[in-house]
Amino acid sequence: MRKQDYSTRRQFLGLAGGAAMVGAVPIVTLREAEATPATLAAAIHNVVGTAEVRTGKVKLDVPPLVENGNTVPMTVSVSSPMTSDDHVASIHVFNEKNPQPNIGNFYLGPRAGRAQISTRIRLADSQKIVAIARMSDGSFWSASADVVVTLAACTEEVI
């Protein structure tokens, strides 16, 4: 009697483990629609082409931990004298794991006076954000930041 109890418990645990495995599979397949580091690289390539992107000059301010990915404040500033000879032409911001890799393109000019923009963005997952600045001389500078998101945006169900 005692021995039989033991075997049903083992069967139960085996079944429960199997059910957990089956449950895990759909979660993995749902992730396919997301932007991946490859699409991030492709989106950056669309803007930058084959030019070299150097790290520096750009400052990307996002909170390191956000509770709600639906609205995340973001500020990008670039150190530049903003004269007609030497200014920031545009700022491009990308993400790694939203369903699509672009966040925004911002076109400035020497009349901006200060190369700084702020907006509020959506993040579908904890991920890396990349900001790239195109200078008037054609060089590219970048900065990146990692953000941890507890409540994801973009793909939740409409009620």
Next chain:
Amino acid sequence: MASALINVPAHAKRGDVIEIKTLMSHVMETGYRHTADGKVVPRDIITSFTCRYNGVEIFRADLFQAIAANPFVTFFTVAAESGKFEFEWIGDNGFSETASASISVA
């Protein structure tokens, strides 16, 4: 439906760098969400924002689904002359809104 909020300083000294804050009321529906019965909610976002200062474009932005609802954009410009800022938002489904603000530069 006037749904824009603009913050531009009313007065500035010539050559000052001033901050311009803009907010446009819009759902920015991503097109990635589903209703409870599985239908995709179609994309409806603002795709372009432009600011002109006395007719000259000083700032432009391409927006994507990753911009939060009610897009809030701030940027800077040099106060060069008295005049008018014109703002324009263009989006999906023929969305088009404009707003303007005046500045007097001493």
